[in-house]
Amino acid sequence: xxxxxxxxxxxxxxxxxxxxxxxxxxxxxxxxxxxxxxxxxxxxxxxxxxxxxxxxxxxxxxxxxxxxxxxxxxxxxxxxxxxxxxxxxxxxxxxxxxxxxxxxxxxxxxxxxxxxxxxxxxxxxxxxxxxxxxxxxxxxxxxxxxxxxxxxxxxxxxxxxxxxxxxxxxxxxxxxxxxxxxxxxxxxxxxxxxxxxxxxxxxxxxxxxxxxxxxxxxxxxxxxxxxxxxxxxxxxxxxxxxxxxxxxxxxxxxxx
Amino acid sequence: xxxxxxxxxxxxxxxxxxxxxxxxxxxxxxxxxxxxxxxxxxxxxxxxxxxxxxxxxxxxxxxxxxxxxxxxxxxxxxxxxxxxxxxxxxxxxxxxxxxxxxxxxxxxxxxxxxxxxxxxxxxxxxxxxxxxxxxxxxxxxxxxxxxxxxxxxxxxxxxxxxxxxxxxxxxxxxxxxxxxxxxxxxxxxxxxxxxxxxxxxxxxxxxxxxxxxxxxxxxxxxxxxxxxxxxxxxxxxxxxxxxxxx
Numbered sequence: 360x361x362x363x364x365x366x367x368x369x370x371x372x373x374x375x376x377x378x379x380x381x382x383x384x385x386x387x388x389x390x391x392x393x394x395x396x397x398x399x400x401x402x403x404x405x406x407x408x409x410x411x412x413x414x415x416x417x418x419x420x421x422x423x424x425x426x427x428x429x430x431x432x433x434x435x436x437x438x439x440x441x442x443x444x445x446x447x448x449x450x451x452x453x454x455x456x457x458x459x460x461x462x463x464x465x466x467x468x469x470x471x472x473x474x475x476x477x478x479x480x481x482x483x484x485x486x487x488x489x490x491x492x493x494x495x496x497x498x499x500x501x502x503x504x505x506x507x508x509x510x511x512x513x514x515x516x517x518x519x520x521x522x523x524x525x526x527x528x529x530x531x532x533x534x535x536x537x538x539x540x541x542x543x544x545x546x547x548x549x550x551x552x553x554x555x556x557x558x559x560x561x562x563x564x565x566x567x568x569x570x571x572x573x574x575x576x577x578x579x580x581x582x583x584x585x586x587x588x589x590x591x592x593x594x595x596x597x598x599x600x601x602x603x604x605x606x607x608x609x610x611x612x613x614x615x
Numbered sequence: 616x617x618x619x620x621x622x623x624x625x626x627x628x629x630x631x632x633x634x635x636x637x638x639x640x641x642x643x644x645x646x647x648x649x650x651x652x653x654x655x656x657x658x659x660x661x662x663x664x665x666x667x668x669x670x671x672x673x674x675x676x677x678x679x680x681x682x683x684x685x686x687x688x689x690x691x692x693x694x695x696x697x698x699x700x701x702x703x704x705x706x707x708x709x710x711x712x713x714x715x716x717x718x719x720x721x722x723x724x725x726x727x728x729x730x731x732x733x734x735x736x737x738x739x740x741x742x743x744x745x746x747x748x749x750x751x752x753x754x755x756x757x758x759x760x761x762x763x764x765x766x767x768x769x770x771x772x773x774x775x776x777x778x779x780x781x782x783x784x785x786x787x788x789x790x791x792x793x794x795x796x797x798x799x800x801x802x803x804x805x806x807x808x809x810x811x812x813x814x815x816x817x818x819x820x821x822x823x824x825x826x827x828x829x830x831x832x833x834x835x836x837x838x839x840x841x842x843x844x845x846x847x848x849x850x851x852x853x854x855x856x857x858x859x860x861x
């Protein structure tokens with residue numbers, strides 16, 4: 360163990376974005392996504408403006424495009440769906456490149472998903488790149504997310520490495536005794552390993568609970584939430600979604 | 616009774632399955648004393664330890680820590696007084712960062728804000744781990760994790776420190792560093808271990824617990840010199856280790 364990293368998605372700071380309180384960043388990201396979603400799909404320039412805001416933030420947070428771009432692959436399943444829409448949707452059809460007859464509504468819908476999805480995901484990726492996961496949880500706690508959710512997420516973060524390391528050790532032990540599964544019916548040993556890890560994890564849960572009770576746990580986790588942010592910090596952070604909202608409103612007025 | 620003393624009287628306990636684990640334990644530990652609890656696997660050592668802070672109970676007999684009876688009404692104070700460091704630090708360190716983990720106990724006692732921060736800093740300084748406050752536990756070495764686990768209970772200002780197999784999985788250097796930290800603590804110490812040389816190094820008194828009863832109690836050196844006694848209770852010194860020469 361010890362090789363793992365608790366913040367695999369975060370990019371080391373410092374930067375002005377890293378220094379912000381996590382809960383302010385969570386709220387700003389959420390509002391920014393709302394502003395993007397509410398932008399009319401016909402106003403192409405508005406999406407350029409939103410992308411410009413994100414690019415400026417990425418520069419401020421020292422998050423390079425080569426770090427963000429591979430992570431956007433998360434969007435792939437949604438994009439596949441979006442790419443099918445021009446072929447599958449009904450209604451008026453337009454000729455594209457002189458070869459394809461695609462649905463006009465489908466093209467608009469695909470563009471809508473592509474633009475809003477990419478901008479929303481990029482905003483989220485910027486948030487996690489400039490906020491260690493632990494701080495994100497503290498931010499959520501500060502925003503009054505029920506402690507049971509933040510506790511479960513926190514335990515998951517803490518033990519995922521421990522359990523992964525246990526699985527790796529068991530795999531090495533299996534392979535060391537000549538296990539070389541090539542066919543589905545040889546998967547029994549793998550299933551047994553997963554079963555054994557499940558039982559051990561369950562037992563570990565009991566031991567952890569014992570350790571918690573021994574240190575005064577009576578059913579609720581003590582607060583570890585982020586410290587409050589000053590009004591000036593809130594104002595600075597909220598400038599981002601406010602700019603996006605202004606863009607959205609302007610976009611509606613230009614197409615209206 | 617004064618701070619840090621332990622009195623166990625006729626403690627007997629059977630698990631709900633019916634298996635009797637303790638058959639009537641009597642023990643007096645003076646404040647500041649360091650006592651090694653030796654015994655083979657399945658002797659009842661862990662069951663005994665879990666009675667000291669009231670995690671297990673409901674059997675016969677009674678336990679007093681610093682004059683306070685271990686019973687439901689006193690559990691909060693008892694768990695402050697008795698700090699248990701479990702064998703596997705991965706079970707003890709369950710929060711995302713070292714600092715949050717050390718803060719868990721005192722926060723449960725009601726400490727908040729600046730006072731909690733200071734408490735965490737002091738506990739980490741006592742085990743030489745101030746630099747690890749923001750680190751996730753799984754990034755620490757085995758020795759560091761053990762010392763942080765110790766800090767998590769020191770932060771609660773305990774009177775009686777109970778260590779379950781403190782030297783297991785430690786390399787010689789981490790073992791020595793932990794011993795140095797433990798020697799520097801002015802606390803009553805109860806150390807459950809199979810590591811007999813470590814028991815001799817740190818504890819002036821030892822007792823052997825086997826099949827739910829204390830079968831020997833005396834100076835650690837005398838107990839470790841008694842080959843027949845050790846053999847009868849499945850305890851062994853490392854080959855070539857001579858307790859009279861330490």
